[in-house]
Amino acid sequence: MPRSISAPTFHLDVVISNAGNSLSGDTENATEEETHKEIETLFFGTARVTTRAIENMRQNGAVIFNTSSLVGVCAFPGHAYYHASIFAVAGSQNLWGSGNASILEHIDAWRTAKAKVEGLLKDLDDLKNVSAMGQGS
Numbered sequence: 001m002p003r004s005i006s007a008p009t010f011h012l013d014v015v016i017s018n019a020g021n022s023l024s025g026d027t028e029n030a031t032e033e034e035t036h037k038e039i040e041t042l043f044f045g046t047a048r049v050t051t052r053a054i055e056n057m058r059q060n061g062a063v064i065f066n067t068s069s070l071v072g073v074c075a076f077p078g079h080a081y082y083h084a085s086i087f088a089v090a091g092s093q094n095l096w097g098s099g100n101a102s103i104l105e106h107i108d109a110w111r112t113a114k115a116k117v118e119g120l121l122k123d124l125d126d127l128k129n130v131s132a133m134g135q136g137s
Contacts, residue, residue, distance in 0.1 A: 015053040017046050018067040027080040042085035
């Protein structure tokens with residue numbers, strides 16, 4: 001395997017990116033270190049992977065597939081920096097004119113150790129209790 005994705009013998013056709021981290025709670029209680037980790041993982045991590053891949057993919061045309069969640073479409077209390085990062089990923093997906101396709105898929109529901117949110121848009125009334133957000137089961 002080449003040491004660099006820009007090596008002439010290395011060719012990428014598809015990149016699938018699914019970064020994950022969740023900082024939950026009151027925005028004013030988040031430390032600068034926690035905030036940086038959130039944005040570094042979700043936005044800059046995705047941006048670095050995409051940028052490095054484009055260097056290799058530009059000549060041949062390719063697809064970049066980034067997964068996201070519904071919070072890339074709408075925001076809820078208790079996750080300010082998560083939402084900011086996901087909105088930034090959505091805003092950085094413009095590859096028109098590059099010869100590559102970029103797809104950002106907003107998945108309906110994710111199950112993780114930190115959060116269990118199903119049918120988010122169907123159950124908005126259940127989200128009134130913000131303290132329950134971000135607790136795993």
